[in-house]
Every structure is written in structure tokens, then in C-alpha cells.
Amino acid sequence: MAAPAASAAPIPAAAPVLALAGVGRAFGPVEVLFGIDFDLKPGEVHALIGENGAGKSTMMKIMAGYLAPTKGRVLLDGAPVAFSSSEEAEERGVVLIHQEFNLARQLSVEQNIFLGRELKRGPFLDHRAMRETTLALLAELETPVDPAAIVADISVPEKQMVEIAKALSRKARVIIMDEPTAVLTRKEAEVLFRQIERLRAAGTAILYTSHKLDEVARLADRVTVLRDGRHVVTAPRGALSEDAMAEAMVGRELSNLFPAKAEPASAAPVLTVENFSVEGFAEDVSFTLARGEVLGFAGLVGSGRTELMEGLVGLRPAHGAVRLAGRPVRIRSVEEARRAGIAYLTEDRKERGLLLNLAMRPNLTLLALSRFGRFLIDRKAEELALDKAIAEFDIRAPLREIPVGNLSGGNQQKLLLAKTMLADPDIVIIDEPTRGIDIGTKQQIYGFVQRLAAAGKSIILVSSEMAEIIGLATRVCVMRAGRLAGTLSGADINEDAIVRLAMGLEARRANGNG
Template sequence: MSALPDKPAALEVKDVRRSFGPVEVLHGVDLALHSGEVHALIGENGAGKSTIMKIMAGYLTPTSGEVLLNGKPVTFASSEEAENKGVILIHQEFNLAEQLTVEENIFLGRELKRGFFLDKKAMRAEAARLLNELETRVSPDARVSDISVSDKQMVEIAKALSRNARVLIMDEPTAVLTTREAEVLFRQIERLKAKGTAILYTSHKLDEVARIADRITVFRDGSRVVVANTGEMTEDQMAQAMVGRELSNLFPPKVIPANAETVLSVKDFSVGSIVTNASFDLKRGEILGFAGLVGAGRTELMEGLIGVRQSAGQVEINGNPVSISTVSDARRAGVVYLTEDRKGRGLLLRKSMRENLTLLALNRFGRLAIDSKGEDKALGKAISEFDIRAPNRAVLVGNLSGGNQQKLLLAKTMLAEPEIVIIDEPTRGIDIGTKQQIYNFIQNLAASGKSIIMISSEMAEVIGLSHRVVVMRSGRVTGVLSGDEINEDLIVRHAMGLEGKVAA
């Protein structure tokens, strides 16, 4: 398409390897970014995408192999050096000083000066120009802590633009954006492309990749498995290249309970201004998937349900109306919630496994004094039941791998002996082997008569596991799908608001 084969790549890595300690995570990969080209890098979590991006932007050095800037070998001693040479990485977690204004952030570290003093006027004008170019309404004087996530993304991009980025590397820029915000971002990407910027970006949204990328590189397990022009690959082929096997094998066969009674019934449930009049039912032994774009209000709905957020509406459990205003109310009603934010809300990273395991159900281990022998026993049981792999029992939870943390979080939640389990993004940031274990586990839970609500942004997961699927868009339930309706096309149409509201 727009690649110019005779000109050297704007930024290129050749046969790059990288090890962390004894573990090699990149096994000699090549990747070339050309001016005026949008290059998508896709792959599963842990495939090495972040590592290669960090190497290209000077945050990491390769263990071997070379980095070429405009055809000449370079070594970036730091990310600062890379930025000075026009290579800029926008992190998934933003690098913004929350208490400073937008303008101060854009010029942080390279403030414009007049003599000894800051040239406020020039900085403000330049910041306003950049933001205007990006079509955002955010004011240069706004404090970053007060602006929305998507505006923060725009500030990051403005910051990159102000540094005259010739190579822009973006780590999952659309993960936090709404569809409309993503459209603005895509227009900006087009514009930067037209100006000759080389762009590398990663995304898990394959439809988006197919739309805006010119070339696609697929990573799997630290190696490059495919590089192709966009038109040459279907989304299915991309997914298969990423996973390296048929997706369907990942999921256990569905066992849909027949004529099960309704255990949870939610009617006209609203959470602040985020969720409006959501209604759905959950049956015993059912896995009810919740699909929708990030920001559709799925997490907020569940957080309202368990009493972490203020909510209004009717909730019935086993036919009896319940009122839940704290997590312990929810627990008493037999409802538990596994957060998507394992590290921020799920586990105490600086505590041992034992203290984490029993925190939710601590009253099962004695009201007055804690029965630590009982706790140890419970931990032993959890380790074998959930196949938690830890070097020893005293290890701090922060030192466990994501998969083992997730298993511990599952064990912690199940210790509360719930009837209804809400799992938010069950496999985020987890390798494929553990994913399969967790899928089997969810399936077994349902088969044993527990009722499961599963929020997931991974389409394959929703389709592969759910007995029925609730689709949400902008805080409303837009459809409830079952049987053959559970397919990518229909889910996406509902999530995008293309289908009319289906009666629940």
C-alpha cells in the first residue's frame, strides 16, 4: 500500500532478542516501520508486544540484535534519547502528572522559556493549537486529574505531536476509548500518516486493525509468526495466527441446564448516570455472558449490584426482594464479585496468600480470634483445588504470576460459598494455558449448580462459554441473545447500537 520499498524504514529492528534473567521473551524478531504507514502489532498477552515496543522506544535495550533509525544503527540509552530523535511511545497507563494542567503536562521537561522564566503565553498558544488540531475540547488550563480518560489519551498524543514525533508507538490506544472517541483518534492517525509519521499500534480489536492498519505483524510467544498487508488477512486468520490453534478447542462443551429456576432477577436497575434501567434474569447453573464495548457500564452495573456503587432498582434473589448496600450484604445474599482489577481491587499484593485467601470470608475462621490452623488448611485445599503454583506458601502475592493471582482470587471468592458468582474479565492478562483452566473451572462451577455472570471483552470467551449473552451499550441493555444468536456479528451489532432493543 503505502510502504516505500526503496527508502529505508523509519525505524526497524532486526533479529532482536531480549531476556529477563534466564528467560528469553523475544526470540529474534524483525519489525520495520515505514514513514506514512500504520502498522498494527497484534498478539496475545505475553506474546512480547510490549517488550518490542519498549525496545523500539528506548525503554529497554535488546539483549542482542539491532535497532535501525532511517537505516542507520542506533542505541537508545534512554527513552529520552529516543524521544529526542522523534520516536515516542504512548503507554497504555498514561504518563501524565495528575495534578498539573494539560498545558504543563504537554511541555513537562522541555518547558519553553524566556530568559529564566517560563514563557506561559507561548506554551499556552502552542498547547491550544495542538489540542485544536486533535479536535478535543479539553482546555489547556484543565487539571489532568479532572479530565476524562479519552481526553488524557488526547493529551498524550498532543504531547507526542509537540515533540515532532516521526515514529509514534501506541500501546492499545483504543482500549479506554468509546467508539466516537476512537473515531477521532483514527482521524488523527490518518492525518499523522499523511504527514509522513510512521505509526505502530497494538490493539485487541481486530475489526479496528483491519480498518485502519496498512500492515499487520502477528506475534506469538515472543516470535513473529506473520507479517502481511492488511487486505491479505481476514480477522479469523489474524485470530488464528495469534492463538496458533483453533479457538474452539479452548472451551469446554456447553452444558445448558434445562428448565432451571431463576435465581437472580434484576429490574430497572440504574447506577448513577452510568447504567440506566438495566433488567436481566439469571438461572441456576447458567453462565450468563455480558458483552459490550469498554465503557458500556457492565462493570458499573455489577458494582452497583454488590453495593460498591449507589444504585436504584429492584433485585430479587430466589424470588425474594433483597436490598444490598455493602459487599457484606451481597455476600450474605450469596452474591460475590471477582473484580477485573486484580491488583487494585482484588488482592493485597504485599501480603501472603493466606491472608488474601481468607479476607472475604474471614468470619468463617472464628469471630473473636482467627483460627490460623484452619486458614492454613484452607490454603492447602485452595492450592490443590485451583492448581495455584507458588514457590512457597509464604510468598507475597505480588510476586505470583497473573494467572496464579487470578486463581487465588477465584479461590478467595469461592471460600465465601456463593450461589451467584460475578466474574469480571476472568482471563485478563493471563496466558493461554491458564485461560483454559479457568474456562473449565467456570464451566464446572455452573455444572455444580452455581450461577455465573461473566463480563468479558474477549469475544471468543463470550461466545465460547456463555449460555446466554446480555449485550450492553452506553449503560443500557440492548439485547439478550441465546442459542444461535450468540455470534460475533449479532453481539457487535447490539454493542454498536445497530439492532433495535430486544425484549428481555
């Protein structure tokens, strides 16, 4: 039912369904897009890549009717259109699936899919017809979700599928996906890729953005690179290697994403964790951490890594033995963890890391506020700390007083790192430090991590990005279903070994791609 009436030719030879001609966009005096030409054909996956702030979001929003271009034209089926709203664009078959989903959290899956266009029989809702259509859509997408389930209760990949089902129910001819895999595990992403391929075969035009270049190389029929609001190149499948894509995005050669690894100076553990359990999430986990070490924690999303770390810093009830430099400690709150010299950098910078409506200064000093005066806060000292953080972590903001929600993801992450380091911890637990961040900033963050380790800080790096763990950690703990499946070190740290441990030994080898 997704396919338009057009003959579903698998080879995209048809005329573009949606195109931009010389499109530019300015916000006040600031121009963010310059003369973009772009087109999307039925039955193709067209990837759009670029660093954070390159103008991808603006471009997608223009295509989906959320923003109007200040220059140039949007063409639908070759004819100029001016969508007055995203609703109108959806009406015409162009749907944007947001990275942060646009679902009503308290409504059911079914209610969400039909939101705003409920099926009716007379003046009343036709529950049965909606239920049946929803079931059919979800079956088509191989998503076994109960249509009556409340959206707040379903998993992130399920939400993604609901968004796609919603788009399909609106007979979408063009689906624009904003980093759909940023929040998915590899396995969940595979399901999504299958769906994308199915949609492509059915003749849907798909615009796809991602920071994961291996996915782009694998999925996209064409790739368009944006840099600083300008079109850099559009190339067909196979014409650009992943390295070439990265270089086109950054505009310089990215020789070495990861700094050289250094073995920790001493093996004496600063942190010893024994038989540590966080109820419902992690059981009997034991590990040690040496001074100056980067210890990786790998595993599937949901394997209990985050909850284990939250238990360690007192954010969740937990039990087990924790020793700091041999001395037993009990940590029941973040404040106690801070005093013990342990800091946790959350994976969720928007909901748990930063106060998005406040400026950088109060955000920076929130964790270490007691160091800025016993009773009255020393504002000058705070400003100085912010100066230092901006310089040290290369935080780029148009204005100091701007709410941090307006900063790019990369700059938010740098600010979060600066905030955590301001508490001067000896042990830093960093959870998913580069989620949704462009490659240039990633490289910087890897540099910071390595520098901190070289300065004698001990670091636990939790990440779902294999390359990150392999590139930074000197030892890797792999978790599976709440337990420590194994620890790897030295030459044993490779993707194959990690995946085997993460999936359980008997599991089939995961797709070795990338």
C-alpha cells in the first residue's frame, strides 16, 4: 500500500519526485544554505551527509515544509511548490521522520498512526478499521508491537517503526529520515535497512542522513555531501570511499581519527569493583581500573552497561564491593561519588546532562558548584572557568549567554565534558561520548579522552561504536545480558572477538560489515 500507482521500477531512471533548485536559506542575517541543487528520484535511497551545522537539517526541513526557502524553488513532480506547512507536505506525500520522534507519548501506537486523520464511521471513530489497518502496517514492517501499547512504553526502534508506519499510512512517496540509526543497535539497524530496501523496491524515494559512513556506503544509491551550507559533491554508489566521504565533509584530510594508544603507567588498580549488582540490570560484575587507563565497556544496547555505571555513582540502588585505591567505599549519591573523585558523563546529554534552557555558565558549574564559594557563588570565578573551558575544549558558541539547547550536538558534548572535568574527578566514566556528533568533533573528543588518560585520569569508556572502543581502549570489558561476558586486552581487542562475547558464544557471527 506504500507504493504509488507508478510502475515500481527498481532502477531509478525516472524523473525526480522532489527537487531543490538553487535553494538558499537565511536566518536573519546569517545564511546557512547557499544555492543548493538536489533531487530525489522514486525508488532511490539518496544519502545526505555533512558535519553538524553543515545545513542538513535546514535542507531537510525545507524539503518537508517545515521551513520556506529564502532563495530558489522546491519542485514536486517537476512543478514548483510552496508548502505552507509540514501538514501540507505530508498531504502531498512528503514525510520527515525526526531524530527525536514526533509521537504523542501518552497515546497508543494506533492512535499515533491515525493522529489527525482518524478513520470515522459517521461522527464516531471507527476503532476496528484503524486497528486492522495498524496491524497490517506493522506486519508489513515486521514489527510485533501491540497497536494498543502506549508509545511511552515501547522501545526506541519500535518508535522508529511506528513513525515509518505512520508515514506509510499517509501514502508517503518521499520519506526523509534524519539519522534514523543514531539510537539503534546494529541488530535493530539491520531491520531498518531491510525496511528501507523494501520501500525502495516499492518505489518510495528516501532521503537518508547518518553520521555512520559505512551505512551510507552500503545503503545509498547516491550520496550528496554538504559542507558549510554548500553543495560539495553528489556521487553515485561506489564512487566515493568512506574516507573520501569523510574528507569531503570535513574539507581536510582526516589521517588519524584516533590518537596513539598509551599503556597505563602502572597496573595498580585505583578502582576495584567486585560482585557488583544493579537490580534488574547488572549482576555480579567485577573489574579493575588502573591509573591512566582507558577501559572500554562494550556490549549491545540494553546489556546493562549504562545501568551498571549509574549504580556505581549512586544513581541507582546497587550492592557489591567497591574499593578506591584499596579502601572500601560506599557511594549512595552522585554527591558522594563526586567527593570520592568519580564522575559519570551521561549518554543522554539533552535529558540528563545539560539544562537546555540555561546558558553555558550555570551548566558548566552545576556539578562542581560547591567549589565556587561557600555561601555566595563567585560569579567572576565562574566566568573564568567558562573562559578556560571554552579554550580547553574548543567550545564554539555564537553568544555566551545563548541557551545551550541552541548549541550543536558536538558543542553540547564538549560542554558536558568540560562540566564533568570541572569537578576534577580521578575516575571518569564516559557513556556514549560521540552519539550524534560529526566526525571532526569526534576526533577532538577522542583527543580529549587520550589527553585525560595521559594526565593520569582513569577512564571508563562505554560505547556502542566498535571503532571507538577498539581505537581508544587498552582493555575492553564486554557485557551481555547484565553480566560480564569477558575481558579483552592488547591484540585480542578486535571487532570479531567483541561481537562474539556480546552476542554469546553460540550466537552466529554478526554481519562483519564495517
